[in-house]
Amino acid sequence: MLEMRGIKKFYRTEQIQTRALAGLDLSIDEGEFVAVTGPSGSGKTTFLNIAGLLETFDEGRYLLDGEDITHLGDNARSVIRNRKIGFIFQSFNLIPDLDLFDNVDVPLRYRGLSASDRRQRIESALERVGLASRIRHLPSQLSGGQQQRVAIARALAGEPRFLLADEPTGNLDSKMAEQVMDLLQEINQAGTTIVMVTHDPGLAARAGKNIRLLDGLIEDQQIVIDKAVLAS
Amino acid sequence: MEFGPVIRALRHHKTGTLLAALQIAVSLAIIVNASFIIKQRADKISRPTGMDTDNIIVVSIRGVGENYDTVANITADLNLLRNLPGVVDAAPINQVPLSGSGSSTGLRTIADENVQAISTARYQTDEHSMNTLGVNLIRGRNFYPEEIEPFIPGKTERKTPAVIVVTQALADSLYPDDDALGKPVYWGDMSSSTIVGIIDHMQGSWVSWDGLDRNMIHPGIQADTFVRYIIRTEPGERDRLLPIIEERLTERNRQRVLRYIRTHEELIQRSYELDRVMARVLLIIISLLIAITALVIVGLASYFVSQRTRQIGTRRALGATRADIIRYFLLENWLITTLGAVAGCVLTVLVAYWLETSFELPRLDWRYPVAGVVVLWIISQAAAWVPAWRAAQIPPAIATRNV
């Protein structure tokens, strides 16, 4: 599904060059739920930005869904983001003056779908996150957890192969965080690959696989034994 | 407050700073050059006329029919006008000074047609004219009544006047080194007249002509079917008398057309109409420009304040007073304006050069750009005051608030 080989990324300012990723090797299979952890400055965000095609990298090779995206241009990357990837951000990043319907509509618009197709997708995505009744509300009329569920609906509406979540519960209280995690697990079980960046070990433990980054390299990789399996 | 940090902060907003400064620069170029043109036009309009223009009424009449007796009518009209209570004096005249319509001729001091003649406007009128116009005869004498002869086209012979009165400006052009009084002048046909009087100052017919001050008055009445009268009233009586004069002249003989009766002031205003329009249009342009510049400064500064809310809060938390915050923004604004003003001075000179070479406008007076910069400083500081004051109201607690 996702394969990175020797990915390096540097940030340059006038005087200094900082290394954010130092030759990352990684592969994630279809249907996995992977949590990426690590202390701040370990390269988590850089990894996420590169994996989500939000940023380019300096060295290495990146295959997504069998397609080599290493040398793709900006437009092609936009198209892949639009069709294959769904984003969930820590601060939700909803557009404040659009209602829920229009917020979920944003990525669909850039795909050039028909109006009826879009409507159907938006309604079913909001249905899935349990907010169908609030379709004409503005984000500010919702709680944080609900806002994050809208963001998830926005990611789901495009039926991505691959969901990237950046500290999805970082701005939420524990009860709401729990709901959001339940929802992500449910989505994963329905077949969507999820990569989640977090510094919360408790959340990481709910993922199927944990990757720990340190100074731009993978320090540790472990398969979390499914609780259900453990229980049986 | 130091310049250093403000300048360093501005260097991070190069584009915005540059745009604002450029806008100030072009504004300065327009404001300065436009004001300079306005000043020239105002000067042109307010030149002393040498005449009592506020109390003069001008009438133009045209006789109708083969039997219209021009001389008799003129005599009767003048008699009527001079005896009207409130009228100081009245005179027939071939052309009206400052009306835009006139007659000019060339005079020489030597009877040789190879010598370049001095051009002058000429007014043919009688001995009442100087009193009617209110001009100041500083030397010599007025015409004697017997020197005034009517000329009836087709009936009488046109004669060169024996005597003329000239303005000081014409006297100086004719006889730059001598006293012109008593000296001869030669007309185009080399017949001559003697200068018997000098008027200190009087403007002629065409306001944009550089010979406006060169004028000659010669005795005679052009007894044509067209005739013009100038009438001087007692101060303050002009507007009351105008309709009365109109009625009396119409009544006196209905077999003619009263072409117009107007105040001299109105004729003069028409002559300067385009100059006045130019000045007004430029004034409007300047006002709009100042309004736009001020609004844009308010708009941009407000935006910067809103963008730096947190930063301002932090400064306040770290001990900056409200005055410090205001001073910061005003200083920033002053720096941008000054940067623009420096560039603007260069641009101003370029525009002034364009105007000077393409349109023969006079050279720009250096005090105008200086005044322009001061005006822009004041306007931009005043405009920046509003957002600066608003910035100062940001509470220090913003710094600790999580967005």
Next chain:
Amino acid sequence: MMTYYLQNALRGIKRSPGLSLLVVAAIAIGIGVSITMLTVYHLMSSNPVPEKSEQLFRVQVDSWDPLRPFDDDRPERAPHQMTWRDAMAILEQAPAPRQVAMFEALVIIQPPDAQQLPFEATTRMANGDFFPMFNVPFLYGGGWSRHEDEAATQVAVLSRTLNDKLYGGDNSVGKKLVINDRVFTITGVMNSWSPVPRFYDVINSPFQEVSEIFLPVALTPGMEMRSAGSDWGWKAERINTFEDWLASESAWLQFWAELPTSADQRTYLSFLDAYANEQKLLGRFQRPINNHIHDVMAWMAYMEVVEEDVAVLVGLGFLFLLVCLLSSVALLLTKFNGMSAEMSLRRALGATRMQIVGQNLTEVSIIGLTGGVFGLLFTMLSLYGIKSMISRVPDALFRLDGTMIAAAIGLSVLAAVLAGLYPAIRACTLTPAQQLKTQ
């Protein structure tokens, strides 16, 4: 996609109404000021008879002072006008399909209603070729023929305004009218005709209405008509009678010829030169041969018909527009800066750069279009304002025509797009990730 751009654009405008309004105002005022000036300039310099302007020629012959040129500053110039004797001789002899000699005068008209007082009217003394030559439109009847010119018949053509005043707009062809105590027969009534500039006579003000009445120039001696326009003289001549005046060297007639082909023009010029040589034998025309013909636009340029002030105002007007543009760029930059978070998010969600630029340019175009519309209103208002400050100018000089409307709208959208292009492009070069974290 366009509707989506439009929706977003309107939302973007609503989000920062103050800034948007300021940009609209800046563009509107900039366009208003510059287009106002440009309209007046455009009309002053426009071609008043485009269909014929290259066939109509203003004729000059140099009959001036042997000692001095007509214009001391430009000695190559021939006199602007012609003497009566030259105009009449050339009118009679010159090889041209049509010619006209004319001048402006004032007449007294006795209205048909005898109760009304006689009044003065501006008249143009011309020959009958005037009307077909200058494509004068007629409401009723037409001009007079050459036969009537030759016989000096008392015929008249009225302007529409005068016909309205005298006959309430009725067809007055064939009616009798008393002008300067003589009875004239009306042959035609002109339709509204107000060429800008009034090209056939730019000497007596290029921006004035057409005369109220037209009479045959051949009646000049009989009626003793004096020119009410400019006349120039160089020779000291004793003028006691009207015959003296007609025989004098005073130049007070304007002369035009219609010369369709370049062969016609050459023939005509050689005729003028031959005429001048003939006159030399009679002791006139003592200057070197200096005869000219100028077609309409060349004559407008020669006479510097466009007011200098207007050219200055056009220059300053466009500098003013530049100020407004710079303001708009600064304001739009600010506006798009405020929207960078949203643009980054859209990029993250799959919008291409072009889609973001398209989005921003849509918004900018709406602002520009709105600015243009208000700019046009402002232009109309200021044209009206300037017109009301000036007396005696034809309305046509302040009319907003299609070209200028298109120019205003085009210019404002172009201005807005130019002003918005840099901010729009800059806004979308941010990498999609840049803005997402910094909340």
